[in-house]
Amino acid sequence: MAKPPEEWLAQARYDMDTAAYMFRGGRYMYTVFMCHLALEKALKGLYAEQLGKEPPKTHNLLYLIEKMKLKLSEELQDFITTLNRVSVPTRYPDDLQRILKDYNKKRTKEVLDQSKKVLQWLNAK
Numbered sequence: 040m041a042k043p044p045e046e047w048l049a050q051a052r053y054d055m056d057t058a059a060y061m062f063r064g065g066r067y068m069y070t071v072f073m074c075h076l077a078l079e080k081a082l083k084g085l086y087a088e089q090l091g092k093e094p095p096k097t098h099n100l101l102y103l104i105e106k107m108k109l110k111l112s113e114e115l116q117d118f119i120t121t122l123n124r125v126s127v128p129t130r131y132p133d134d135l136q137r138i139l140k141d142y143n144k145k146r147t148k149e150v151l152d153q154s155k156k157v158l159q160w161l162n163a164k
Contacts, residue, residue, distance in 0.1 A: 041093040047084025048162065051077045055158055058151055067147035068138050072129040074154035075100070075122050081161040082107075089164075098126055115160065118153045 058073035075098075082103040083094035089107055097103065100123045104111065111119065132138040142150075 041087065042083075044084040044088035047080050047087060047094075051081035051084060051158060051161075054080060055155060058154065062147060062151050065144075067142040067144065068129050068132065070147050071122075071125060071142055071150050074150055075126045075129070078119070078122065078154060078157055078161070079103070081158055085109075085161055085164055099123060100126075109164075111160075115153075115157055119157065122150065122154070 054073050054077035058070050058077060061067075061070040061073055078100055079098060082100060086092075086094040086103055086107055094103065095106070100119050104119065128138055129142075
């Protein structure tokens with residue numbers, strides 16, 4: 040049985056809380072990973088709600104947005120494009136030290152703040 044939209048959104052909020060927890064603990068790579076996961080689940084919930092069918096098994100945020108024909112601001116679109124691109128490297132880093140250097144506290148805080156903004160926007164849909 041497919042997950043109802045409310046369940047997807049509840050899990051998205053839980054995952055965003057986990058991202059914030061990881062940030063407070065200095066686990067920045069996992070903060071970024073959890074932000075992506077939270078937005079993925081929120082998009083899948085919206086997909087289920089708007090299209091009335093089970094969302095595809097994909098991690099590609101842009102694909103989900105395209106399938107729903109969502110119109111995002113340029114700022115949100117740019118951010119999601121960037122977050123989508125870093126999904127795999129934060130899940131399976133080729134070079135742990137490099138990814139840890141790339142996602143320092145300042146940069147990760149920006150990802151977390153933008154992710155919260157996107158989640159809020161998706162919840163309003």
